[in-house]
Every structure is written in C-alpha cells, then in structure tokens.
Amino acid sequence: MCVLVAEDNVMQADMLGRYLRQEGYRVRIVHDGTTALDEVRRDPPxxxxxxxMMPGMDGLEVVRALRNESDVPVLMLTARSTEDDLLHGLDLGADDYVTKPYSPRELMARVRTLLRRVHRTGADGGIALGELRIDPDRHEVRVRGGAVECTASEFRVLHTMAASPGRVFSRAQLLNAVHGLDGYITARTIDAHVMNLRKKIEREPRRPAYLLTVHGVGYKLVDGSGA
Known part of the structure; x- marks a missing residue:
C-alpha cells in the first residue's frame, strides 16, 4: 500500500516517511498542498x-478540492486543538485526524485502522433500503440510481446502520464502529458525518427520509418510505 505524505516541514516529513516504511508502506513525500493535489490526481495513493498548516494551499483547501473528484482516504495532521477546527476538517471530507504533538505509535495505529476500514470487504452482498443501495464489496453507495461519493468514515456510518435497518444507534455505538475506542474522537464527529450524509442521500436534508434523528438517543436508517 502507498501513503502520500504532504508535510511542509522537511524533517517532519522525513521522519514520517521512515516510520511508514518501517511498517511496510510505500511512501511518497511532497511539501505543499498544490503538489499533493497534483500527486493524488496523477497516481491516487x-x-x-x-x-x-502548509504555505499557499493549506490542507483544508486540499481536502475541499479533493472531495469534488476523489474519495481517497485522508488522515489530517493538525496543531489546531479546538473541537470546531477539527470538526471543520471532517465536515470538508477528511476521514480522521491526529493532533500535534503525537506519538509515532499513535499515528501508525491510526494509519493501520483507517486503511483496514477502507479496504475491508463485506461478505453479505449489497443492502437495499428503498432507493438507497449500499455495496460493501465495491464500497459504493447509490441513491435514486445515482452514485454517491462518500468518505471512508461516512461509508462506515452508513453501512453500520444499514446492516440493522430501523435500529437506533447511539453516537457512542457509531463512534465505536467507525473510529474504535478512541478518546480523541467526540460524539460531535458523528453529527458531522450524519450531516454530510444527509446532504448526499436525502432529497431534502432538513427533512430527512432515510437518516433519522431519534432525539435523546441517536440515529437510525430506514427505507425512506415514511411509514
């Protein structure tokens, strides 16, 4: 597997490259956002x-541009520690984040977890809920016949709920399904994923038919019939 590292600090980038190669990954390194975007387009990692925080085109701008054309998994490295800043990255389409300073072991664990989640294949075939189709083998979502681009984390939320239609999932249960037992991730992360999914699968995101809120409990996925 190949990991593309976009980090403007040369020493930091080299250190990340060493750790990733020790884990057995192929590594490409760039030092600015524009080149990172070009590299993903040329040969997706x-x-x-x-x-x-990179000069010129920063990481958030890269994610915003990428999500218009690619679902490549993105793990963000950020020195910004406020929850709103971190959720903004997820809202734009990042799959996970690590705040600086971080331990190499923590970072490699996040990389392994995200790659396992992305490349996990299902043996249960596709799931159909009304006009919503979820195919875990192909990692595809379609609604009303059209393809829906989802991040790895968004897909995991949707697939987890689709496997038990009508069941109410708490935010904690969805967090565990998507991110594992990770103290750095908060319940608001799930709210951000749900908001993004509604924009993608619902005719009227403010009046959802598929991804419903159960107040005081969590969320459930239904067939969209309104029954």
Missing part, C-alpha cells in the same frame, strides 16, 4: 497523510 491508498492514503493521504495531510498536514493542515
């Missing part, structure tokens, strides 16, 4: 490890 299995994972983009993306620093937020």
């Amino acid at each position: 299995d994972l983009l490890l993306l620093d937020v």
